[in-house]
Amino acid sequence: MKKYSNLKKVELHCHLDGSLSPTKVSKWTRKDIKTVEKSLIVKKPLDLQAYLEHFNYAINLLQTKTRLKEAAFELCKDMLHENVIYAEIRFDPVAHTKKGLTLKEIVESVLEGISSSNLKAKLILCMKRERDTEVNKSVIDIAKKYLKKGVAAVDLAGSEENYPTNLFKDLFTYAKEQEVPFVIxxxxxxxxxxxxDAINFGAKRIGHGVKAIKDFRTMETLKQKDIPLEVCLTSNIMTKTYDNFKEHPVRRLIDSGISVTINTDNRTLSYTTLTDEYNLLNKHFGFSTKEFNEMNKIAIKHAFLTDREKEELLKNFS
Ligand SMILES: [Zn+2]
Incomplete structure (x- = not known):
């Protein structure tokens, strides 16, 4: 058994379509596991755009209610297997409308998959930078409908380089008007x-946020406002954000006092688990069990949970 697999964990940044079970996909497609893995897993670092294109194979498989439900259930099972006690799972519902499913059917299917597992988990619905504002607004609308029924927030994903965050002021003004919390x-x-920009719009957490290391003022703002980063180490290597682990700023960010949580981003695509991430953090940066527990407490503090739910989960780390 791998080191840290028994450690209790919280995950706040994991994409459903990037985390499909190869065994399940092999059953769906009747292809052998090796062939399936070739399509699902990114074996060597790619630039972000090429990496994101790998999502398409998974997305095309997830166009029915049954598959969405099964995919969510399997992901929860994988998480439980490595002692995840709470997760926020995210996905882009609009991507699953290719064969006519409605956003309502899509969200309900994934929620059903989660609730048929034993994992305590909530959903974050992703909007895409590349999409029209009206389509993104429809994601905010469906999130609002399912708030407190399993959906916790919305997110914005996609190409930052081609669509910088400052373009989305109106979208997040709308989210605020609708009282739908968001991460970016x-x-x-x-x-x-x-x-x-994400902080100014009112994001509760920042997905990745590693470039904060380039600017002292941004780092100060993150600390002052106590906005945590959802760091995904392996993912940053696979998308060539950093050439190697040593260059990654995770240690420097934490030592500066910024709140950091550890996440997988895409378990299958990046061929990792939270346990693997902990092992890498230990190997390359010397992180200890005590520090992992602290990061899990930070994750709970900043999760979309009630105070009572947080108190209950925190008992696992006392
Ligand atoms: Zn992500």
């Missing part, structure tokens, strides 16, 4: 300015 992928392929 920012400062991954983009710059620290994307992080500042």
């Amino acid at each position: 992928h920012a400062g991954e392929a983009g710059t620290f300015k994307d992080i500042e």
Whole structure:
């Protein structure tokens, strides 16, 4: 058994379509597991755009209610297997409308998959930078409908380089008007300015946010406002955000006092688990069990949970 697999864990940044079970996909497609893995897993680092294209294979498989439900259930099972006690799972519902499913059917199917597992988990619905505002607004609308029924928030994903965060002021003004909380992928392929914009819009957490390290003021703002980063180490290597682990700023970010949580981003696509991430953090940066527990407490503090739910989960780390 791998080191840290028994450690209790919380995950706040994991994409459903990037985390499909190869065994399940092999059953769906009747293809052998090796062939399936070739399509699902990114074996060597790619630039973010090429990496994101790998999502398409998974997305095309997830166009029915049954498959969406099964995919969510399997992901929860994988998480439980490595002692995840709470997760926020995200996905882009609009991507699953290709064969006529409605957003309502899509969200309900994934929620059903989660609730048929034993994992305590909530959903974050992703909007895409590449999409029209009206389509993105429909994601905010469906999130609002399912708030407190399993959906926790919305997110913005997609190409930061081509669609910088400052373009989305009106979208997040709308989310605020609708009282739908949000997180934003920012400062991954983009710059620290994307992080500042995301903070100014009112993001509760920053997806990745590693580029904060480039700007002292951004780092100060993250600390002052106590906005955590959802760091995904392996993913940043696979998308060439950093050439190697040593260059990754995770240690420097934490030592500066910024709140950091550890996440997989895409378990299958990046061929990792939370346990693997902990092992890599231990190997390359010397992180200890005590520090992992602290990061899990930070994750709970900033999760979309009630105070009572947080108190209950925190008991696992006392
Ligand atoms: Zn992500």
